Amino acid sequence: MFSSAATPTHATHAAPFGIPALRIDELSPEERAVYATLKAEHLPQHVAIIMDGNGRWAGRRSLKRFLGHQQGAKAVQLVTETASRIGLPWLTLYAFSLENSLRRPRTEVSFLMRLLKTYLNTNIERMMRNNVRLRSIGRTHELPDDVRERLHEAEEKTARNTGTTLTLALNYGARSELVDAVRGLAEEILHQRFAPGQIDEEAIRRHLYTAQMPDPDLLIRTSGELRISNFLLWQIAYTEIFITERYWPDFRGLHLLEAIADFQRRERRFGGIGKDCGEVEEDPERMKVTVR
Numbered sequence: 001m002f003s004s005a006a007t008p009t010h011a012t013h014a015a016p017f018g019i020p021a022l023r024i025d026e027l028s029p030e031e032r033a034v035y036a037t038l039k040a041e042h043l044p045q046h047v048a049i050i051m052d053g054n055g056r057w058a059g060r061r062s063l064k065r066f067l068g069h070q071q072g073a074k075a076v077q078l079v080t081e082t083a084s085r086i087g088l089p090w091l092t093l094y095a096f097s098l099e100n101s102l103r104r105p106r107t108e109v110s111f112l113m114r115l116l117k118t119y120l121n122t123n124i125e126r127m128m129r130n131n132v133r134l135r136s137i138g139r140t141h142e143l144p145d146d147v148r149e150r151l152h153e154a155e156e157k158t159a160r161n162t163g164t165t166l167t168l169a170l171n172y173g174a175r176s177e178l179v180d181a182v183r184g185l186a187e188e189i190l191h192q193r194f195a196p197g198q199i200d201e202e203a204i205r206r207h208l209y210t211a212q213m214p215d216p217d218l219l220i221r222t223s224g225e226l227r228i229s230n231f232l233l234w235q236i237a238y239t240e241i242f243i244t245e246r247y248w249p250d251f252r253g254l255h256l257l258e259a260i261a262d263f264q265r266r267e268r269r270f271g272g273i274g275k276d277c278g279e280v281e282e283d284p285e286r287m288k289v290t291v292r
């Protein structure tokens, strides 16, 4: 739906400098109560969110869909501020997919673009106050010129902030990210003449939009849908998934903290074996193989 040109946005800024400072005293009493139950040494480094349910939130109230998106933008601001107060280094939000631009009515796409521009215009000072660094991933070069320029300005202005990095996935699709990564890798092979047999996971990772970030530890999806919707397919290989029925416009920092508390109750195995998973037989000879 948007014009195509140039190259997609990669994560080109360096990672934040160490762990962002905590501002727990700025949490609400409810947030502080949940935060107090968390293990500080086991906080996720990167939380990604599929923000869903803006339309249904509006429908439930007999409101027009755009009002759901408007409340959704408010939720983006509030959740980002809580993330910055607890020192979450990376927060990535699925704000606009490639499919959104192709499959939604033109009027809705154009409203979402205006909303994004307004969000950037009105929130930049709050981002500065909260030490938030804004970045974006996706085929952002295909966004309308005025949106792209505003995004670029906001990224430049916040580039030296050392708190939470808020990454907006805009005009983003995970499959097209992989296509772009393969193209980048093919260029590298052509110029540096290394053999295809030398391609490994690290070589692919270096060409993803997210090359400078750790993979998400936790993926949250609002509105109860059990889908990944073409979001960060490579990066979420070992990510813990948390689904809430709550619609995005009603999602707040408190719910982010509840999702983190749930994450901390999980045992991450990364393909290994966990505790309470049976004893390991030390003698291979004693392990009789039978298939009935």
Ligand code: FPP
Binding pocket: 051, 052, 053, 054, 055, 056, 057, 069, 070, 072, 073, 076, 094, 095, 096, 100, 115, 116, 119, 168, 248
């Ligand atoms: C899904 O709701 C949400 C989106 C289309 C993307 C998220 C957009 C926002 C939160 C708005 C503003 C964002 C920023 C960064 C300013 P939906 O329309 O698919 O909901 P439905 O499934 O209930 O129809």
